[in-house]
Each structure stands twice: as structure tokens, then as C-alpha cells.
Amino acid sequence: MTTAKEATLHQRILSDLEGKIVSGEWPPGHRLPFEVDLAAQHGCSRMTANKVLTQLARSGLIERRRKSGSFVAQPAAQAAVLEIHDIETEVRSLRLAYSFRLASRMVRNAGPADRIHLDLPESRPLLDLTCIHNAGDRPFCLEQRLINLSAVPEADGEDFSRVAPGAWLISRVPWSAAEHRISSVSAGADAAAALEIPRHTACLIIERRTWSSSGPVTFVRFTYPGDRHMLIARFTPGGEN
């Protein structure tokens, strides 16, 4: 009843072990107590200790070897979680008015050049969109998107003049896999015009390729004026605590 922190046995053991690892008290390579010993120390059953260790292993903090025991892992890659919200959320979190304008919309067949973006057989129908997201009265981001109409045929019936393609797609094809590529380029003539910035301004590029279980769904390129935007990724040892 000290400060009365209500916590389950599971998470008490978890944070105890995490603390020892994160503080450096147990450096990488250190062998932690065996399951039975942990159970004894905390007055619980082996199953409980096992579940805690399994969770630590899943989050990458420890490495488990049969017969040998569990060891504090070497932090190999700094794996950080990058939260990519949709643009409207992003703009509103800056306390700015959001608006969106469709600049072009065309249906065409996939050509050889599109294989770079969407890995799709040629002459499949494709929806090619360009739109501009505004924050306040200034352009915030340029979106260039290809949608695979074989995977999402309903997209053909949507004109995207009112609803942004990103938000529309997430409601149609939830839980798809994605790959993001982040890079930096000087604004070309088209991007400069669309974003109302001087040519050769540094821009942050985020490209996203999305697959569902039925194949490639969409490819998007977001172009942000570099000095106005920033991506944030965090890493906390042990994951979401």
C-alpha cells in the first residue's frame, strides 16, 4: 500500500526485468535467471514467468536458447516505430484548417513505367490521381497516386472530388501491408507549381506501396516542402509501455 500502484503480477515481473535491462544493470549477453528461479523469486508459477520471458523475447529485449537460458540481446538495429497518420489528421493536429483539391484524375492502362511503382502486369486498368492537400490557405502536401482498379474496382465509381483517396481506401481495404520509402529531392517544375514554392526547394518524399492479400492496391507519393514537415519515429525498449 505504499503508492498503491495496482499492477498484475505479470506486468510487475515484466517491468522489473525491463528495468534491469534498460538501466544497464544487466548488460547485453547477461544471462537472466531461469524460469523456475524467476518464478521462485516472484512467488509465482513457471507458466507466469514463461509468459513474461516470451513477451520480452517477442519485443526483442532478450534472446532465448534452450538448455542455456535467456540472455539480454544485443540491440542490433535501432528499430523505431513510425506513425504515419493520414494527411487530414496531420493537418488538424497542427490546428490548421484542412482542405483538399483534386487536380487530375484519369483512368488508363498500366504501362511499363508503372512496374516501378506498382508491380502490376501491363495493360491492367489503373486510376491515376493527383491532388493537393492544404493547411490553412497554403499547400501542405502534393499527393500523386495510382490505384489498381483490378484490386479495387469500386474506385472507378468514385470521383474523389470530396473524399481524399487515402481516407477512402483505408475504409475499403483495411489492414493491408505497406512499404514506405522516404527520401529527399529538389522540387521539380510540377511540384514547385503545385506547392507554390520556388523550384529546387528541398522536399521530403514519402512513397508508399500497399498490398492486400489479393495483390498490389495502390502506390502514393507524397511531396512535402521540406522545411514545413517532419516525420517522427520513436523507440522505447520493451515496446508499448
Place this chain on the structure above:
Amino acid sequence: MTTAKEATLHQRILSDLEGKIVSGEWPPGHRLPFEVDLAAQHGCSRMTANKVLTQLARSGLIERRRKSGSFVAQPAAQAAVLEIHDIETEVRSLRLAYSFRLASRMVRNAGPADRIHLDLPESRPLLDLTCIHNAGDRPFCLEQRLINLSAVPEADGEDFSRVAPGAWLISRVPWSAAEHRISSVSAGADAAAALEIPRHTACLIIERRTWSSSGPVTFVRFTYPGDRHMLIARFTPGGEN
């Protein structure tokens, strides 16, 4: 014995449920079978079903409510995992020779300007480093780093002419928390000179702030010539499968 995929009961149930969710067969909001029903369907105990559902909930695919059941979650933010390796690994994975040169090294006291980077009381000793990482015979990345000597006093005794500060720190302060900020700028005079690129070339900036349990440890800014570098982040529903 179709294709004889050896899998535990646990992961068979897991991938079964994941499949139903990812394919869209169970859309967001759909209530999945109760634990007891799942157990019956798969011929296992409720504990096993419970563990599977718990894992799905932890990875964000489902949401659980007592008495009501478990529901497919709405994919809120596209959370992707960004793997940030150290520079040497990155260069070698491009099959290029790696080398590293320390350009400047000074110990000084923290001033007001440093609060922006490392949240540290003034007049604390700081190690200020600048170095250049080469891939083959061309500059690959400019590293500007501050190390909090109160947190890592041993850094004062290291001259960093042979070992890169990133690699050195990770062995000293494993499992620290970090925040990354990714943006894009035009190369200034100093960056252009260090990286041997024209001024105003678009550059990708990755800034990393690192804390251990004993406070701020280090701040780094990596400047990459934009056209030569790309960050990749992936998202797979259900996590590491």
C-alpha cells in the same frame, strides 16, 4: 499432409484469424467468435484461444471488450517499423567499402542553444563531434553529434579517431530510448563542403535524440545527400510474421 506445413496449434489459429482479417472477410467492427467457440472450432482449450486473441490484441489487429467479445479493430494510423542500422552496416549492405573520418572533436560546456538538441542544464560538459562516413571513396553521410559527458563520462577518454561514435555508444549504453526526426533541407555551405556536393542540393536529415534511464545521452544529426539515400519502413498486419 497437403504441403506438410509444420506449425504449432497456436500459430495455425493465429494465421487463420489473421487471414480472415487481412483478406477483408472480417471487416473492421466484425465480432469474432468467443474464446470458447474458437477453442471448440480448433479443438483446443480456451487458454490457447485466449493466448492467440491476446496476441492479436497486442499487435493491434483486434480490440477486446469484456462480455461483448473481440472485434476487428479500425486501422487508425499506418504504423510502420523503421529499421535504422548503423552507418557501417548500411554502407556494407550496399557492397561498398566503408571508412570514417573524424573532422572535429571538442569538449565544451552546454550553452542555451544546446537545449534544443539535448535537454540538459547549462554548463554541463558536452562532447561535440563532427565526422564523415564514406562509402567507397565518396562521402556518404555527415554526422554531427553531441554526447552528454555527465551520462557517459568514459566518452572523454575516447578519441573517436578509429571507432565511430555511434558504434561506440551502442556498446556502452545499450537499450536506450530514442526519438527520430526526419526532414529535408537544402545543403548549407558546411554540409556541401563536407559531402562534396553543390550547395542547395536536397539532403535528407535524420536527427536522433537518445535517453537512457539516467537522462539524455546523445543527440545526432545525420545529413545524407538526398538522391543517394533512402529510408525504408515496413508494415505487416499482425507484426513480425
Place this chain on the structure above:
DNA sequence: TGTGTCAACATGTATATACATAATGGACAA
């Protein structure tokens, strides 16, 4: 009709138990 109470229900957490599996290290034989 409105409201309070309570039983039923689904999940949350923990235990004891059982057997499988993989790796270590030592016994033992060549």
C-alpha cells in the same frame, strides 16, 4: 414506466501439470 439489483457471461489472470524439443556435457567405447 422508470430504476435498481443481480445473475449470467466473456474475458483477464494465474496455477499446477504434462509432454515435446533442442542443446549441453559427460560417460563410455573405440
Place this chain on the structure above:
DNA sequence: TTGTCCATTATGTATATACATGTTGACACA
């Protein structure tokens, strides 16, 4: 000395069981 085999050991997975906890909805009562 060297190589093979096997018991030991720690983890991996699964079961049956128990009780706690938060919700819902039905039912009784005002």
C-alpha cells in the same frame, strides 16, 4: 585421444482448472 550416444536440463507448447473483473440485460420493484 577422439567420436558417439544418452541423460539431464531449460525452454516450448498445450491442457484443465480456478477465481477475479467488468458488462449486459433481464427481472423485480416502486
